[in-house]
Amino acid sequence: MAEQNKEGKGKRQGKQAHQGQGQAQAQGQGGGHGKHGQHQHLNAAAGGQNMTGGNGKAARRGRRSMAASQQGGLSSVKSGKLQGTGGKAQVKHYDFANARHTNIQSVTYRENYRIVGAEHWRGEHYAVFRDYHPLWHDSVWWTAHYPRVVLIGGGWYYWNAGFWYPAWGYDPGAQFYAYDGPIYGYNNLPPDQVVANVQEELQSQGYYHGEVDGMLGPLTRAALADYQRDHNLYTTSAIDEPTMSSLGFS
Numbered sequence: 001m002a003e004q005n006k007e008g009k010g011k012r013q014g015k016q017a018h019q020g021q022g023q024a025q026a027q028g029q030g031g032g033h034g035k036h037g038q039h040q041h042l043n044a045a046a047g048g049q050n051m052t053g054g055n056g057k058a059a060r061r062g063r064r065s066m067a068a069s070q071q072g073g074l075s076s077v078k079s080g081k082l083q084g085t086g087g088k089a090q091v092k093h094y095d096f097a098n099a100r101h102t103n104i105q106s107v108t109y110r111e112n113y114r115i116v117g118a119e120h121w122r123g124e125h126y127a128v129f130r131d132y133h134p135l136w137h138d139s140v141w142w143t144a145h146y147p148r149v150v151l152i153g154g155g156w157y158y159w160n161a162g163f164w165y166p167a168w169g170y171d172p173g174a175q176f177y178a179y180d181g182p183i184y185g186y187n188n189l190p191p192d193q194v195v196a197n198v199q200e201e202l203q204s205q206g207y208y209h210g211e212v213d214g215m216l217g218p219l220t221r222a223a224l225a226d227y228q229r230d231h232n233l234y235t236t237s238a239i240d241e242p243t244m245s246s247l248g249f250s
Contacts, residue, residue, distance in 0.1 A: 089248030091187060094196045096214050098151050104217040106155075106176045109134055109168050115181055121234045125241045128163050128182045136169040152192045153178070153215055164191040179216040184239045186249050195220065198239055201247045202227060 111134070118129040142149050148159035149167055154176030156167040163182040168175065183191045192214030199220055202208035208223035221237040228235045231246050244250070 089197070089201050091189070091197055091249070092200065094193060094212065094214060096153065096192050096196075098153060104178050104215055106178065107180045109136060109175075110180075111136070113180060115236075115238075118236075121236065126234060126236070128161075129236060129238065129240065132165075132181055134166065134168050134180055137167075139170045142167050142170050150190055152190055157183075157191050159185065164194075179221065179238070181238055182240075183216065184241050184244055186239075186241075186244050191216075194239060197249070198224070198244070198247065201249075 113134055115129050115132055118126065118132070121129060137145075139149075142156075142158055146158040146160060146167075149170060150157055150159075151171075151174060154174055156170035156174060157164045158167040158170075162185050164185050165182055166177045166180055183194060185191070186194050186197075189197070195216050196212050196214040199208055199210070199212045199214075202220075202223045203212070205227070207227045208220060210217075210219040210223075216239065224239070224243065225235050225237040227233075227247075228237075228243060233242055233246060234240075236243070
């Protein structure tokens with residue numbers, strides 16, 4: 001009788017152990033399904049489905065990516081390191097031809113043009129945007145008043161107190177400007193080099209999905225606006241000093 005009790009007790013213990021093992025396996029499978037489901041949910045969010053609130057940034061990235069694909073494929077750009085900037089962002093040099101970019105429409109000269117919304121941007125760093133209005137003069141006038149005038153991307157720019165501006169009228173045959181307004185001349189770089197470095201940094205942070213072409217066109221300006229909104233900066237959609245500093249160019 002004692003042997004039978006022992007045998008029965010052993011069978012029950014074995015059965016319980018087997019059941020416990022089965023439950024553990026079932027829980028492990030259930031956890032795997034839960035994790036898989038979670039990944040599916042995150043992937044759906046990244047794809048732009050059911051995005052509201054905090055996922056607005058991902059939605060904007062999706063729209064920018066679609067716009068970039070419509071604009072055309074990316075082209076290769078040669079780059080090389082320049083001197084360190086003292087900030088976290090690394091400055092590079094890009095080789096661009098001074099040719100008009102046919103995939104970007106040029107702005108036109110408007111004598112009474114003012115930057116929309118600039119009157120609300122407070123602080124000394126935004127004074128050039130509040131005060132900006134385009135100027136039209138011939139090359140003799142420009143060179144007499146501003147010794148540094150350069151041809152960039154099909155248009156002439158003049159340098160004044162740390163910013164680049166379109167030199168309207170300098171050469172009637174070279175008046176292609178993707179943007180009419182000041183461009184902060186970080187590290188004394190030409191305007192196309194400043195724009196290109198900003199484009200690459202915005203790419204690395206997931207804001208810009210277009211071509212690194214050194215042109216402050218609609219895609220670049222949209223990416224700048226998204227970055228500025230996400231980082232509590234004035235939405236200038238332009239390259240200003242606070243935005244450059246926030247990007248790491250300081």
